[in-house]
Amino acid sequence: MSKPRLATVWLDGCSGCHMSFLDIDERILALAEKADLVYSPLVDTKTFPEEVDITLVEGSVSNEDDLHKIQIVREHTKTLISLGDCAVTANVPAMRNPFFTKEVYDRAYRENVTFDPGTPNQVVPRLLPFARPVHEIVPVDVFVPGCPPSAEVIFYVLTELLEGRTPELSAKTRFGA
């Protein structure tokens, strides 16, 4: 039997959840024995694979690329995990929601600029009007709050899912943990 297929995806977050995943340290090599990391910032896979058993998603859905990407991820993933507060609640990225995107752009690309001000509009994806949690866009199977969730929690979640059990998280992590 082939090994379960694992993916990690990074939408609009700070990479802290991915770093917390790396904080499982040398256990990452043991994990690679139990599951194939088929798609992740750590590997050079070029497109999201057809069939993935477990996908960890970090970050909120904030721009056109995120929106497109999360739908592809959902379509090809059996168990989708919202990893961390930005995926679960939109958290820090959502702090821009009370502002118009124009105001947010203008601060960075018109006011705090000394040469050639103007909002970038070639090649780069546009911000959506609001940063949204993942489950507002696609169904999510497991929620793992924390900023970031600790390495222990991430390792526990993956171990439980790989053993075919449902992780019980209420006593293990919380928002802002």
Add this chain to the structure above:
Amino acid sequence: MEQRKTIVIDPVTRIEGHAKITLQLDEQGHVEDAHFHVTQFRGFEKFCEGRPFSEMPALMARICGICPVSHLMASAKVCDALLAVRIPPTADKLRRIFGLAQVVQSHALSLFYLSSPDLLLGMDADPASSNLFGVAQKNPALALDGIRLRQFGQQIIERLGGKRIHPAWVVPGGVSEPLTLLNRDAILGALPEALQIAERTLEWFKGISEKFREEIATFGNFPTLFMGIVKHDGGLTFYDGKIRISDASGNVVADGLEPARYSDYLGEKVEPWSYLKSTYYKPKGFPEGIYRVGPLARMNVADRCGTPRADQELAEFHELQRTAVLSSFHYHQARLIEILYCIERMEQLLNDPEILSKHVRAFARPNELEGVGACEAPRGTLFHHYKIDEQGLIRWANLVIATGHNSVAMNRSILQVAKHFVRGDRLSPGMLNRVEAVIRTYDPCLSCSTHASGRMMLRVELRNSGGEIVDQISS
């Protein structure tokens, strides 16, 4: 009609953030131009508005999960300036240790997790095994050293700050808790092993770099200015000092510049094709004011590291080139020398009799309405600049981030690499991997640089001018 083609590398993999690269080909299929596009943007400079300044260190740390400590530090230094206090000497030293630990873990991430597949398995290695797991198969000791060294840095951050990522320990006026004897001794106890790992990795790297002559010659190998913070005596520092700018011949062109006056000498330019702004040295204008920051720049601007082993290695580093060391490939070696320095320097600081003092925080109400904080993040000089109102609420912020300083140089580097290696009539993963590998030497942090974040995947397409895909690489 001749068709001009564009090669798109989307996204660039094994970097910290989301980006794509486009290579524009001429009618003969030679690379004519190249662009590095950073594709995400969050807007911290705007959404911090109206929030209490005291929240800023913990909030700004969320810019980046890789170097949250640098943002904590720069932000807390702004807050110190707003309070107009001098933080207790022990707090100053503890913050320095915190910063050094982060440099070790961040450099270990860059070198081992992201770049070592290129270095160990080669630039043309099968993309399916070009990762940490492929490294672990070919050279398990190297992979374990990388994991251990990153863990070493992260554990120090946890011992000081309570957690590995986004600790809230650095606060306006100092730090929130003193260092315990137990933690001091535990950190001291871990230093020898870390030093051994750094030493043997440096030896390994110097041994293999011979194989990369063609890459050394073409990976961002051109004259630029270099910028970094140095101590009052010209020595290496990550926490506090004045800005020094030197040129490609190794001559100092500006020294003793106040970080708080960054906008006098640094300009920020928008590129319509990237969320990453390009920073330039104002007296030379754009684009002549191109400069580099980070490990390579620090090794070029500092007179010395100030610790014995790192200084020996710095002397050897300067033998690579009589002028400033110009190839961005040498960022890797500079990174390893800095790891040595950080470990040696932490030992000095931890053995300071004052380090266990309980007096680690100064309290005050805001006394100034504007402040700037700067430090050397792993990737280069980092500036935070805030204005507050009488109630201490943020009215305006500007962040100038390490990766932005390198923006012009990164774009020029991918052009140099692509012109040398990429043939438009046929694509190979190794050709394009080199274009990405030069970006990896800079270790750009794109979450930071646009106060946004990214994700990774590689898709390469060759399109004709009508947008039709004529060739592509997929896994």
